[in-house]
Amino acid sequence: MDIGLIIRIGHVVGTVLGVGGATMAEIFYLKAMRDDGKIDEKEGGFLKVVYSVLRWGMVLLVLSGFGFLILYRIQGVEERLYNPRLWAKLVLTLIIVINALLLQTRKISFPWGSAISLTSWYAALVLGLWRGLEAGFWEIMLWIAGITVVVYLAQGAVRKALRIKV
Amino acid sequence: MSDLLKFMLAAHVLLGIVGIIAFYAVWMGLLKRRVNIGFLKWSALAGFSGFILSWLSGGYYYVDYYGSSVKPVILQGPYPLAHIILTETKEHVFLFLPFLALVITLALWFYGEKLENEKFKKTLAAVAAAATLLGAFIAVAGVAISGAAR
Amino acid sequence: MKLLTRQKTTKSLIADIYGAIAAILFVTSATIVGEFASEFKDWLKAAFFHHWVGKGVLAVAVFLLVSFLSRRALVRDGDSEAAKGFYYLALASAVCGLILLGFFAYEAPSHL
Numbered sequence: 461m462d463i464g465l466i467i468r469i470g471h472v473v474g475t476v477l478g479v480g481g482a483t484m485a486e487i488f489y490l491k492a493m494r495d496d497g498k499i500d501e502k503e504g505g506f507l508k509v510v511y512s513v514l515r516w517g518m519v520l521l522v523l524s525g526f527g528f529l530i531l532y533r534i535q536g537v538e539e540r541l542y543n544p545r546l547w548a549k550l551v552l553t554l555i556i557v558i559n560a561l562l563l564q565t566r567k568i569s570f571p572w573g574s575a576i577s578l579t580s581w582y583a584a585l586v587l588g589l590w591r592g593l594e595a596g597f598w599e600i601m602l603w604i605a606g607i608t609v610v611v612y613l614a615q616g617a618v619r620k621a622l623r624i625k626v
Numbered sequence: 627m628s629d630l631l632k633f634m635l636a637a638h639v640l641l642g643i644v645g646i647i648a649f650y651a652v653w654m655g656l657l658k659r660r661v662n663i664g665f666l667k668w669s670a671l672a673g674f675s676g677f678i679l680s681w682l683s684g685g686y687y688y689v690d691y692y693g694s695s696v697k698p699v700i701l702q703g704p705y706p707l708a709h710i711i712l713t714e715t716k717e718h719v720f721l722f723l724p725f726l727a728l729v730i731t732l733a734l735w736f737y738g739e740k741l742e743n744e745k746f747k748k749t750l751a752a753v754a755a756a757a758t759l760l761g762a763f764i765a766v767a768g769v770a771i772s773g774a775a776r
Numbered sequence: 777m778k779l780l781t782r783q784k785t786t787k788s789l790i791a792d793i794y795g796a797i798a799a800i801l802f803v804t805s806a807t808i809v810g811e812f813a814s815e816f817k818d819w820l821k822a823a824f825f826h827h828w829v830g831k832g833v834l835a836v837a838v839f840l841l842v843s844f845l846s847r848r849a850l851v852r853d854g855d856s857e858a859a860k861g862f863y864y865l866a867l868a869s870a871v872c873g874l875i876l877l878g879f880f881a882y883e884a885p886s887h888l
Contacts, residue, residue, distance in 0.1 A: 519647055526643050526765070530636045533772045534627065541773030550766065557650060564657050681832075689826045710887045714880045717828055719873050721803045721835055725796035726869055729789075733858075737789055743855040749862035756866040760873055 464531060470524035475585055477517025482581040485510045486574060486615075493624045522553060544597040545587050551601065552584045570626050571619075575612035579604060631691050638684035639768065641676045645727070646761035648673030649754050652730060656741075656751035663738045670734045673757070674727040681724060688717065700774045708774035712767040720764055726757040786858040787850050793861035795843030797868045802838045804872040806831050808879055 488510060492503040499507065532540045540546065559576045562568035568576075583604045587593070593600075619626060627635075651669045655661060692713075700709040730753055733740075740746045810817040810827060820830030 522647065523640065523643060526639050529769055529772065530639050533635065533775070534632050538773050538776040541769055550769065554762065561654065561657070564654060685829065685832070689829060693826075706888060707884055710884045711877070711880045715873075715877045718803055718807045718831070718876055721832055722800050722869050722873065725799045725835075725839060726865070729793055729796050729862075729865060732792055733789060733862075737784065737786060737858070739784070740786070740855050740858065743859070745859040746855045746862075749859040749866070752866035753862050753869075756869045760869060763873070 463527075467524050467527040467531065470520055471528065471588075474517045474519075474521030474524055475588065477513050478521055479517075479581045479585050481510050481514025481517055482577055485514065486578060489574075490619070490622065490624060493626065494622050497625060518553075518556065525549070525553070544595060544600060545590070545593055547597050548600040548604070549584050549587050552580045552587075552604070556580045556584075571612060571615060575608050575615055578615075579608040579611045583607070627691065627695075631687055634683045634687040638680050638687055639765075641683065642680035642761065642765060642768075643676075645673045645676030645680060645723070646758055646765060648676060649727070649730070649757040649761065652734070653751055653754035653758050656747055656754060661741050661747070663734070663741065667731075667734045667738065670727070670731040674724070674731045677723045677727045677761075681720065684720070696775050699776070700771070703774060703776055705770075705774035708771045712771050716764050716767045716771070719760055722760060723757060723764075726753060726760070730754055730757065785853050786855065787853050788847060789858050790852070790861050791843045791846035791850060793858070793865050794846045795839040795841075797861075797865050798842035799835045799839040800865075800868050800872050803831055803835050804875055806834065807876060811879075811883065 485507060488503070488506055489499075492499045492507075529541060529546075532538060556577065559568065559573055559580070563570070563573040563577075587600070595603075648669045652666055652673065655666045655669065697709055697713070700706060700713075730750065733750055741750075806816075810820070810831075817827045820827040820834075824830030824833055
């Protein structure tokens with residue numbers, strides 16, 4: 461039984477559910493707000509399901525992610541545990557869960573929360589795929605911060621074009 | 627590392643992560659206007675069980691293997707602070723978690739109706755937050771410690 | 777006839793909260809004391825096979841003892857008292873966690 465393959469499958473499925481969930485949540489939210497400026501019961505129901513899928517994706521991602529870390533330790537390739545890409549992904553995971561809490565308690569505005577969520581999910585996806593990336597941890601985080609601002613502005617422009625008030 | 631120790635290490639990490647996820651769910655759940663007491667009860671119980679089993683499996687690995695085989699490697703290697711600061715802190719802060727987890731679980735299982743009191747709910751959420759954040763620190767410290775064992 | 781409903785007492789819960797706070801304070805102080813008084817650490821190792829196992833076992837004992845004594849001695853009751861207890865428990869765990877991290881970081885140079 462190839463444990464590495466099982467962990468990889470779990471990690472990919474978690475990423476698909478998480479990134480897909482974050483994307484669909486954004487799209488459903490925009491559609492709902494564009495229709496009549498509010499989220500009715502049916503739309504709320506859809507969003508609830510999407511957020512649930514997103515959360516389960518995150519659970520699978522975190523468990524499989526730590527599965528990789530255990531594997532690296534057991535296989536004697538501990539140096540991978542200090543890889544800047546890995547630490548960036550760890551920090552992005554923390555950002556996603558803290559952002560979710562801030563959105564839940566309304567301590568962060570929806571536009572910023574949405575930008576942070578989308579950027580963090582896609583950044584984690586890209587970092588996972590970009591094996592040959594030669595960049596330090598802070599360089600990666602600075603790029604992500606910059607892209608978050610760009611996404612925030614782009615989302616604002618899209619909402620303005622669609623006449624959506626958040 | 628023997629197969630038993632590999633199993634104990636894996637169990638320690640994964641059960642600890644289950645505990646952290648479970649108490650994060652409790653924390654989030656307690657911040658909602660309408661709480662789902664059934665979900666909170668079972669999440670707390672899962673979290674408490676996770677932390678206890680992580681304590682036992684991690685304890686076995688730590689006592690039987692870490693001190694004699696991993697600690698000297700870290701101390702001689704390029705990142706000795708991983709043991710001097712992180713392991714020393716982690717191994718003791720970990721002892722807080724079962725007590726935090728027990729109080730949260732007892733509160734939800736036997737005093738769930740008290741959640742109608744906002745202050746009771748908010749401060750219990752603070753305890754769940756403490757369990758989650760301390761757990762997250764321990765998990766991240768564990769990554770840094772394992773990476774230094776070379 | 778007016779039916780009187782009794783509010784569920786929270787004395788047991790408050791007692792357990794006090795026990796948890798005491799256990800956390802014990803672990804923190806025993807850890808720091810152990811770093812300065814090697815005799816204490818040696819005693820833990822002799823009595824419990826490993827100092828960390830000893831601290832865990834004693835922390836459980838402290839929790840049970842304080843929880844038991846609090847049940848007998850507690851006068852205060854009620855949701856507000858329990859809420860206060862939760863607040864102090866969260867605070868104690870955060871502060872003690874930071875104390876331990878700060879302590880080992882401060883002591884680190886002497887171990888290098």
